[in-house]
Amino acid sequence: MITHDLFLPLPLPLLSVGTMLLLTAIAWRRSTTRSLTLALVTLVLSLGGIGYHVGTPHPEGLSLFVQDRWANYTALLILLSSLSILLMSWRDLEQDKTHPTDEYPLLLVLGTLGAISMVFSANYLPFFLGVEILALSLMGLVASRYSRLTEASEASMKYLILSGISSAILLFGIGLAYASTGSLLFSPPPSGNANAIPAIATIMILVGVFFKLSAVPFHMWLPDVMDGAPPPVAAFMAVVSKIAIFSSLVRYFGTGDTPGYLHGILSAVIILTILGGNFLALRQTNLIRLMACSSIAHVGYLLIAFFSPGQLRSEAITLYLAAYAASTLGIFAIICAFALTENSLPNTITDWRGLFYTRPFLATTLSLMILSLAGIPPGIGFFAKFEVAATGVERQQTLLLAALVIGSIIGLYYYLSIVRVLMGTQNTPSLQVKKSQSPELTTLIVVLTLIVVVGGIFPARMLPQVLPSPPLPQNELISIQEPMQPSL
Amino acid sequence: MNPLPALVLLPLLGGTVAWLADRSNTANQQPTRNISWRITLMVLTLETVLLLITTFRHHTLPGPWLDHFSIPWIPVMGIAFQLDMDGLSLSLLWLSLILSFPCVLLATRQITTDAGAFHFLFLATLTGIIGTFLATDLFLFFFLWELMLVPMFVLISAWGHEDRHRAAIRFFLFTQGSGLLMLLSILGLVITHYRETGLLTFNYFALANTPLSPFLSMLLMLGFFIAFAVKLPVVPVHVWLPAAHTQAPTAASVLLAGLMLKTGGYGMIRFNLMLFPEAAIRFAPVAMGLGIAGILYGAWLSCAQNDVKRLIAYSSISHMGFVLLGIFTGSNTGLQGAIIQMLAHGLSTGALFIIAGSIQDRLHTRDMAQIGGLWASLPRLSSAGLFFAVASLGMPGLGNFTGEFLVLLATWHVNSIVAALTATGLVLAAIYSLRMVNRIFMAPSRTSPSHAKDFSAGQMTILGALMILLVVLGVHPQPIMTLSMPSPLSAPPLSDGGGDTQ
Numbered sequence: 001m002i003t004h005d006l007f008l009p010l011p012l013p014l015l016s017v018g019t020m021l022l023l024t025a026i027a028w029r030r031s032t033t034r035s036l037t038l039a040l041v042t043l044v045l046s047l048g049g050i051g052y053h054v055g056t057p058h059p060e061g062l063s064l065f066v067q068d069r070w071a072n073y074t075a076l077l078i079l080l081s082s083l084s085i086l087l088m089s090w091r092d093l094e095q096d097k098t099h100p101t102d103e104y105p106l107l108l109v110l111g112t113l114g115a116i117s118m119v120f121s122a123n124y125l126p127f128f129l130g131v132e133i134l135a136l137s138l139m140g141l142v143a144s145r146y147s148r149l150t151e152a153s154e155a156s157m158k159y160l161i162l163s164g165i166s167s168a169i170l171l172f173g174i175g176l177a178y179a180s181t182g183s184l185l186f187s188p189p190p191s192g193n194a195n196a197i198p199a200i201a202t203i204m205i206l207v208g209v210f211f212k213l214s215a216v217p218f219h220m221w222l223p224d225v226m227d228g229a230p231p232p233v234a235a236f237m238a239v240v241s242k243i244a245i246f247s248s249l250v251r252y253f254g255t256g257d258t259p260g261y262l263h264g265i266l267s268a269v270i271i272l273t274i275l276g277g278n279f280l281a282l283r284q285t286n287l288i289r290l291m292a293c294s295s296i297a298h299v300g301y302l303l304i305a306f307f308s309p310g311q312l313r314s315e316a317i318t319l320y321l322a323a324y325a326a327s328t329l330g331i332f333a334i335i336c337a338f339a340l341t342e343n344s345l346p347n348t349i350t351d352w353r354g355l356f357y358t359r360p361f362l363a364t365t366l367s368l369m370i371l372s373l374a375g376i377p378p379g380i381g382f383f384a385k386f387e388v389a390a391t392g393v394e395r396q397q398t399l400l401l402a403a404l405v406i407g408s409i410i411g412l413y414y415y416l417s418i419v420r421v422l423m424g425t426q427n428t429p430s431l432q433v434k435k436s437q438s439p440e441l442t443t444l445i446v447v448l449t450l451i452v453v454v455g456g457i458f459p460a461r462m463l464p465q466v467l468p469s470p471p472l473p474q475n476e477l478i479s480i481q482e483p484m485q486p487s488l
Numbered sequence: 489m490n491p492l493p494a495l496v497l498l499p500l501l502g503g504t505v506a507w508l509a510d511r512s513n514t515a516n517q518q519p520t521r522n523i524s525w526r527i528t529l530m531v532l533t534l535e536t537v538l539l540l541i542t543t544f545r546h547h548t549l550p551g552p553w554l555d556h557f558s559i560p561w562i563p564v565m566g567i568a569f570q571l572d573m574d575g576l577s578l579s580l581l582w583l584s585l586i587l588s589f590p591c592v593l594l595a596t597r598q599i600t601t602d603a604g605a606f607h608f609l610f611l612a613t614l615t616g617i618i619g620t621f622l623a624t625d626l627f628l629f630f631f632l633w634e635l636m637l638v639p640m641f642v643l644i645s646a647w648g649h650e651d652r653h654r655a656a657i658r659f660f661l662f663t664q665g666s667g668l669l670m671l672l673s674i675l676g677l678v679i680t681h682y683r684e685t686g687l688l689t690f691n692y693f694a695l696a697n698t699p700l701s702p703f704l705s706m707l708l709m710l711g712f713f714i715a716f717a718v719k720l721p722v723v724p725v726h727v728w729l730p731a732a733h734t735q736a737p738t739a740a741s742v743l744l745a746g747l748m749l750k751t752g753g754y755g756m757i758r759f760n761l762m763l764f765p766e767a768a769i770r771f772a773p774v775a776m777g778l779g780i781a782g783i784l785y786g787a788w789l790s791c792a793q794n795d796v797k798r799l800i801a802y803s804s805i806s807h808m809g810f811v812l813l814g815i816f817t818g819s820n821t822g823l824q825g826a827i828i829q830m831l832a833h834g835l836s837t838g839a840l841f842i843i844a845g846s847i848q849d850r851l852h853t854r855d856m857a858q859i860g861g862l863w864a865s866l867p868r869l870s871s872a873g874l875f876f877a878v879a880s881l882g883m884p885g886l887g888n889f890t891g892e893f894l895v896l897l898a899t900w901h902v903n904s905i906v907a908a909l910t911a912t913g914l915v916l917a918a919i920y921s922l923r924m925v926n927r928i929f930m931a932p933s934r935t936s937p938s939h940a941k942d943f944s945a946g947q948m949t950i951l952g953a954l955m956i957l958l959v960v961l962g963v964h965p966q967p968i969m970t971l972s973m974p975s976p977l978s979a980p981p982l983s984d985g986g987g988d989t990q
Contacts (some may be wrong), residue, residue, distance in 0.1 A: 128727055311688075315564065354648075376664070377635045383562075386627075386671065393675040409665040416641070416660055420653050421645045459562055 007056060009120045010049030011075055015113040018042025020105045030102050032093055039105035040085055043112065047079045062185070066122035066251075074119045074247035075435070077325055079238045084111040084329045084337060085442055089232040091438040104144055111236065112139035116242035119251075124174045124184045127248060127449060130147045131170065131212065134278055135163040141236065144231040155228025162211065177200035188259060199261050205252070206262065207296055212245045213267050215303065216276035219296050227294040235332035238295045239325050246302060250317065257309055266307050270400055272302035274407035281414050285348050290414065291331060294373060297407055298324050304404060305388045307459045308395040316387035319459060323372065323384035326455070330448035331367040334362055337441045347460025353424040353451040363422045365449045372452045374415040375408060376485070380455035491542045492557040492571040495535065495581070496619045497631075502531030503611030510604020526602040528592050528611060543578065552975035554578060561628070562660050566678075566689040568653055570625040572822045574975035576827065577621045580754060580966060584618055586957065587746040587838045590950045594842050595738040598849060599647065604961070606647060606739075609639035613743055621749045630667070633715075633755075636748065637663050643740040644732060655731035660729040666718040673711025674887040680704065695765055702770075709764035709771065713880050714758065719752030720808045723782040733801035734854075736844025741797065745804050746838035753811045754829050757823065757974055761815065768807030768816065775816040776902070782809030787916035791923065796844045796854045799924055800837060803880060806913060807833045807888070813910065815897035817902050824969045825894025831968070832887030832961050836879040843873045847928070850940035856924065866920050868943040870929040872951045878959050881921035882914055887961030 022038050025031075050072050055121025057063050066256040086108060093101045116132030121127040177189045179196045188197035188205075207218070214222040220459035227235040258266060277297030284290040302324070305316040375386075385408070392401045506527040514521050547554050558570040573581075591610075599606045617634025623629040637660060645656035668945030674690070681698040682688045689695070700708070717727045733741050761768050793799035807829065813828030846869060847862070848854050863870040879886040892914065900907040943951070961968065 008844075371638060376638055377631050382631070382634070386630075386675075388673055390675050390679070393672060394679050403664070405668045405672070408668055409661060412661055412664055413657065416657055419642075420645055420657065423642070424653075 007065055008053060008054040008446040009065055009067045010052040011079065011116050012120065013043060013054060014046040015109060015116060016078065017108050019106065019113060022109060026102045026106065032101050035105045036090060036093060036287060039109050042109055043079055043083045043086065047106040050286055050434045058194060059469050064123045064126050065120045067120060068433040070251065071120050073091060074243055075116055077321055078112065078115045078119065078173065078240050081107050081325050081329060082108060084333065085232045085236050087335050087444050087479055090440055093453050100144055101419065103140065104238065107140045111141065112240065115240050119247045122186050123182040124186055128171065128174060131167060134244065138237060138241065141233045141443045145230045147333050149340030151228040155225045157222055159225045164301065166208045173201045173208060173259050175205030176204065188253060191259060192358045200376045202259065202262065203265065209245055209249050210269060213242060213299050214296055215299055216272040219276065221290040223289045227286060227289050231288060231332055231335045235329055238291065238328050239280065242299060243325065248304060255309065258307065259268065267399060269404045270300050270307060274403045278410040282410060287335065287349050290330065294411065295328065297411060299317055300407065301385065301388050301404065304400050308391040308397055312387060312391045312392040316391045319387055323380040325367045326448050326451045327372040327379065327381055330445065330452060331366065333441060333445050333448060334366045337362060337445065349398045349421055353421050355422045355452055365445055367422060368413045368452055370418055372456065374412050378453055378456045380452050380459065382456055382458040490555065490557045491538050492555055492622060493892050494546045495538050495542065496571065496615060496622060498535050498538065499531060499611040499618065500615040502527060503608040507604040507608035524607040525596060528607045531611060532588050532592060534583065534899060535850060539581055539585060547882040561911065568691065570691065571622040571630060572624040573622055574973040576757065578972040579831060579972035580750060582613065582620045584747050587742060587834055588614060590842055590954065591739045591742045593950055594743065594947055600857045609643050612639040617747050617751060621754060626678065626690040626692060626695065630671055631676060632663065634667055640740060644736045647737040648735040652735045655735035657730040659728045662718050662725065666715040669711045670715035673708045676708050703889050705764045705767040709767040711775060712755065714879060716755040718903045720749060720812060722812055723785050726805050729805060730801045734795060734797040738842060741806055741841040741845065742838045746834040749804065749808055749833060750830050753815065754828065758816050762974065769818060772816040772818055772934065776813055776906060779809045779813035780906060782806065782812065783910055784914035787913050787920060790920040791916060795849065795858050796856055796924065796928065797841065799920060801842050803917070803920060804837055806815060806917065810892055810895045813899055817856055817898040819898045819901065821894050822898030824973065825891050825898060827972045828887060828894060828961060828965055828969065829891025832891050832958060835954050836876045836888055837957050839876045839951060840880060843869060843876065856927045859928050859929035863929045864933060866942045868948050872943065872948065873929060874925055875955055877921045877925045879930060881917045885959065885962045889959045890962055890965045896965055935990045
């Protein structure tokens with residue numbers, strides 16, 4: 001029975017085998033370089049395995065996993081992001097001779113496995129397992145910053161408790177859904193008129209997801225945890241874990257409209273998330289905390305696209321995820337490029353003053369990334385935000401669009417403040433400037449900058465490749481079946 | 489070979505080359521500091537040649553549009569890299585180039601820190617402005633509209649004067665924030681068109697035929713109007729302008745006042761009037777009221793300024809009020825007046841900013857209380873200043889007078905009281921202009937600027953060319969009036985309208 005149903009997208013077994021190998025290798029003899037290399041090889045192999053699978057899918061679609069373009073695309077994004085994060089951490093881990101750091105690559109691969117499992121899951125069980133694997137490995141990763149052990153432990157503890165609560169809510173929702181339908185299929189239980197349990201189940205699952213996505217009002221943990229974690233891990237939380245959970249959210253509700261009883265809740269959460277994230281970011285003086293708050297706001301923008309199912313939705317989501325991932329990873333890579341040791345990490349934004357005069361290349365790339373996040377051409381974020389706005393206009397989400405505009409204007413202010421500090425005159429002692437001796441970081445930054453700029457100028461090159469996954473239903477708006485653009 | 493895309497992209501490419509050349513130059517520790525400046529000058533010359541070719545080449549297109557270029561850019565979304573040129577675009581392009589030359593020749597040579605980056609940003613802004621005048625794909629228009637803001641922001645906040653950071657941020661927030669409203673309007677229009685016809689396109693000519701309900705067309709027009717009103721600027725949303733113009737380095741002030749404000753006026757003509765003609769007529773009383781408010785308010789505040797650049801900035805608000813008034817009179821006379829006023833204001837105010845910048849370079853102050861009696865020590869600079877100040881107050885025989893007169897004439901036909909009120913603005917203009925001339929050039933000398941160098945003959949030639957153009961606009965405006973009328977939408981350059989986006 002089990003062997004008959006066995007269907008595994010190839011990245012999953014590859015990542016599992018990689019984890020096992022890493023564990024064995026560490027048990028045999030510790031070596032940071034070898035662990036890092038193993039992790040790198042595992043991630044690259046899994047990247048190659050996207051699109052392939054083991055076994056045959058169940059004829060009625062009852063397998064535990066599903067593999068379609070949406071899953072493949074988000075898995076690609078996740079693996080590429082994990083790869084970038086591994087490269088970001090490489091130098092710091094290698095140079096540190098005093099502490100054994102083998103667990104770091106191990107946990108990174110394990111967390112990626114959790115994220116990938118969420119992306120591919122078509123059943124509550126692998127989804128929940130993925131959520132937990134990701135959360136537990138993140139807890140270890142967050143606490144791995146021994147130079148600021150108290151903050152790191154505090155952050156890790158906070159993450160553990162809140163993640164536990166959200167998992168509990170999620171699990172309760174899953175239980176209720178199972179109770180009402182008797183099926184573990186990963187889709188909202190159909191709600192009848194008399195029975196409120198399916199609706200409650202869906203809402204509880206949604207709340208759990210919002211906790212993980214750090215949507216307002218479930219966002220409080222994110223800035224603290226990201227601030228306490230090492231910068232690459234903060235990037236992992238901001239990018240990999242959010243993409244994974246967002247991908248599951250899209251898969252859960254499918255391609256059609258969300259159930260009617262969710263509309264009010266979703267609108268409220270989206271507006272709160274956009275405004276709350278931006279207002280919080282306005283008050284931050286620490287760059288990583290600011291990135292955390294702005295990532296909350298970006299989740300809000302993404303949710304607009306999620307909540308506006310129409311012809312433009314899939315393109316908007318695909319592009320926005322890529323734009324967000326590339327820009328955020330770029331900013332974190334630059335932050336990492338400056339920290340030669342854990343202690344010299346630039347903490348406050350004013351530490352970056354005058355960077356344009358001391359390190360023009362890094363300052364220019366950092367500004368490009370920030371402008372891309374702010375949605376200003378020529379960054380890829382401009383087109384992404386344009387698409388998101390288009391989905392909102394298509395479904396006439398007036399309130400959400402108003403929130404988008406207000407949020408973007410607030411966002412401009414704090415993003416530009418960073419650029420302004422970078423251009424400030426250098427009369428205060430600023431960041432210690434050393435040539436970073438890490439070719440992998442430089443390469444990473446160059447590649448990400450290229451993605452951001454080229455993707456911004458020629459988004460058409462990116463759109464057809466990653467084209468959406470969930471086939472969109474015939475929209476009621478397109479009543480006239482005119483042939484659309486031939487390439488659509 | 490169509491020259492339109494080259495016209496748009498050449499400044500950007502040239503700027504990149506200038507930047508790289510400057511960087512490699514400083515790396516070699518060679519003392520030739522002016523390499524980026526030379527490259528910029530070459531780029532502008534090339535651009536002029538291109539524009540000459542564009543102007544005089546044989547136009548094969550039927551109908552009033554002079555030139556057309558289109559290649560698909562993002563076909564999935566129906567977005568094309570589409571440029572079209574009519575007389576209005578052409579005359580504004582000429583204004584852009586004519587103003588860029590004095591900018592580069594007189595103002596940017598003094599930039600010593602990071603000259604390469606400065607020239608790159610200058611040319612990038614120019615690309616945005618030129619592209620805005622040509623783009624007829626709404627997405628491309630918006631892209632370029634936004635693109636010109638970033639380099640300008642950096643120009644102000646890196647090379648500006650004492651309070652530059654706040655001025656730059658305010659400038660950016662206002663222009664970009666209002667731009668988002670325009671984005672929503674564009675999307676609204678595109679999606680309404682998509683629903684009606686099933687064709688997703690951003691083509692200006694295709695979208696012009698979208699049937700809209702009166703309410704929707706008013707809403708969409710307002711989105712466009714607010715974005716353009718911020719750039720123009722119109723009174724309640726003008727607050728970014730005085731600070732930005734005052735704090736910007738001279739070259740950026742000229743770009744801002746001479747060209748960037750014109751993109752607002754251009755947008756109103758091209759998009760508000762042409763895409764939503766009925767809504768524009770209904771909205772006209774409000775717009776004209778705002779125009780008068782701008783004329784009087786700008787002139788009144790201008791009278792109270794001590795800072796030269798700030799005075800000129802407020803006078804710009806006043807002059808742009810005439811443009812707004814002219815555009816919304818609903819008559820051809822008013823429209824022609826507004827266009828002539830835009831061209832003349834670009835020339836005269838651009839020159840005034842160059843002169844104010846030169847004064848600041850020489851005396852290190854912009855406070856009129858500390859400048860005085862320059863006529864004795866700097867006769868050439870002072871006479872040029874007098875000429876452009878007089879032009880700006882609307883002296884008959886110069887371009888500004890033609891524009892203001894035509895606008896007044898058109899306004900008189902609509903409402904005589906409004907015209908009378910508007911004329912008060914002219915009186916105030918005389919007061920602030922003459923006050924400025926009096927205090928800077930005529931009053932007893934307060935400092936001893938004897939060591940300051942006057943304009944050289946070469947510099948005077950450049951300013952002289954601007955003077956001649958103003959005189960031509962003043963005494964013989966007819967050819968330019970005929971040329972610069974926007975082409976009607978009823979004759980799109982290609983018969984298949986939106987179909988050419990594929």
